[in-house]
Amino acid sequence: MRTTLPVIVAFLSGFVMVVSFFFGGALGDLDDNALQWVTIVGGFTLVLGVFSILRVNGKVVAKRGRDWPYKLATVISVVAMAIPSMLPVSTNTVGGRIFYSIFPESWGSRMGTGPSSIYDWLFNYIDSPMMETMFAMLAFFIASAAYRAFRARNAEASLLLITATVVMLWRIPMGEALLRLFSDSLPDYINMYVMNGFNVSVQRGIIIGAALGAASMSLRIILGIERTYMGKG
Amino acid sequence: MVESMSFLDHFQIWLRAYLILSLFSFLYKDNPFYKLSEHIFAGLSAGYYVGLIWQSVILQQLINPMFDGGQWWLVFPGILGILMFTRLSRNYSWISRVSLAFVIGNTAGIYLVSELHGKAIRQIWATMIPLDGGSGAASTILALIVITGVISTLVYFYFSKEHKGLMGATAKIGIWFIMISFGAHFGYTVMGRISLLIGRIEFLYYDWGGSLLSIF
DSSP: OTTHHHHHHHHHHHHHHHHHHHSTTTTTTHHHHHHHHHHHHHHHHHHHHHHHHHHHHHHHHHTTOTTHHHHHHHHHHHHHHHHHHHSOSOSSSHHHHHHHHHSOGGGGGGSTTSTTSHHHHHIIIIIHHHHHHHHHHHHHHHHHHHHHHTSOOSHHHHHHHHHHHHHHHHTSHHHHHHHHHHOTTHHHHIIIIIIIIIIHHHHHHHHHHHHHHHHHHHHHHHTTSOOGGGOOO | OOTTOOHHHHHHHHHHHHHHHHHHGGGTOOOHHHHHHHHHHHHHHHHHHHHHHIIIIIIIIIIHHHHTSOOGGGHHHHHHHHHGGGGGSTTTGGGHHHHHHHHHHHHHHHHHHIIIIIIIHHHHHHHOOOTTSSSSHHHHHHHHHHHHHHHHHHHHTOOSSOOOHHHHHHHHHHHHHHHHHHHHHHHHHHHHHHHHHHHHHHIIIIIIHHHHHHHO
16 A cells, blocks of 8 residues: 555556647646646645755754754744745735734735745845855856866866866957967857867767656656655655 | 935845855855855745745645636645645655655656657757758768767767777767867856856945945
8 A cells, every 4th residue: 555556646647648648639638737736746845845944943943952043044044035925915815814904904015925025025135145156156166176177187188178278268258369369260160069069969968868768767667666756664 | 326325225235245255255164154144045045935836836726726716626736735744744654655656657757758759859860960961061070070979978878888899989989079068068167157256246346345435
């Protein structure tokens, strides 16, 4: 029961999607409905993940465990972002009527995910700048990695070094001007042969390999051979 | 323009500047400012997805169609979704496998078709082009590069046979192609990150600097 039922469910739901590709017209909106169902269940999965973050961090805060003030900051941040976004915006809904019988109606514009909401403000002025800074910091780490990776120890490493240097030059106006000193068509050749030739061919090889791998793994899941997604127990 | 900024404008700029500098402080070493910002960032990012999922999935695709649109059958994915929470119980966590199996099975069904039909076959189709079909020698050279690159890359990643003889030579060509491609990707990524760094430095210099000048 504990393993057979999930295998049957996985088989049927996977089989429906494969069949609907070949007999889409005859089955009506079956695949669209199935996709909507998956989106809904997937949505709950993400909420479960966030709930788990709150539970794990909340436990550490309650026990005054290691780094508990930081965990408290995480809990407050999740709550501050999530709760106002979930509260009703209008008074037309049942939830809205209950909410605005307790809180003033002027709070309406601050709820939800609209332009002047708390959610929007927190995203624009805290979350988004931090996200950009995190990615910007990678410039330093990538430079450190480049120093180690780009030492021309052998032919392969030299190819990596030369291509990366050429592409970095090609991507900036000053570098492009420098490349044009050697040949006026050099930047065009880089675009044509390096980016659309060597780069595309390798990406294509990787995509073909990964697609075959993903398809075979999907078949294993549908047929119940691959069961690791169930975990232990 | 800077002088006409309100208190809220100054506050928002200083808050952003503090967050940026506290995150950059990690470049020196791990410290409490960085740790606090890092934990706030993790919390806000998780909260962001809750808001997004709540509005675009739970409300728009489940609650509103069910109560306003009369689509009562959506109660079933709703139940499957709620069953995911049995994962938190030690005794009943196995029930969540049913919901998970539904998502995994469905996704596998979609992937089985889309990966083969939408990716593998299309990429093979795009690779198998006539060598003299384009505009002169340039397109012939390009087509040769692409065909050689695709075949040698696939051979390099084929580990079921030892890379010796013709197989080894092809795999060797494959690694050269891969190195060139990774180099190009690396160059692209570096420039992307550098442009983000420039954006942050510009903010600190112009916006935060402007706010500083207008206050002091």
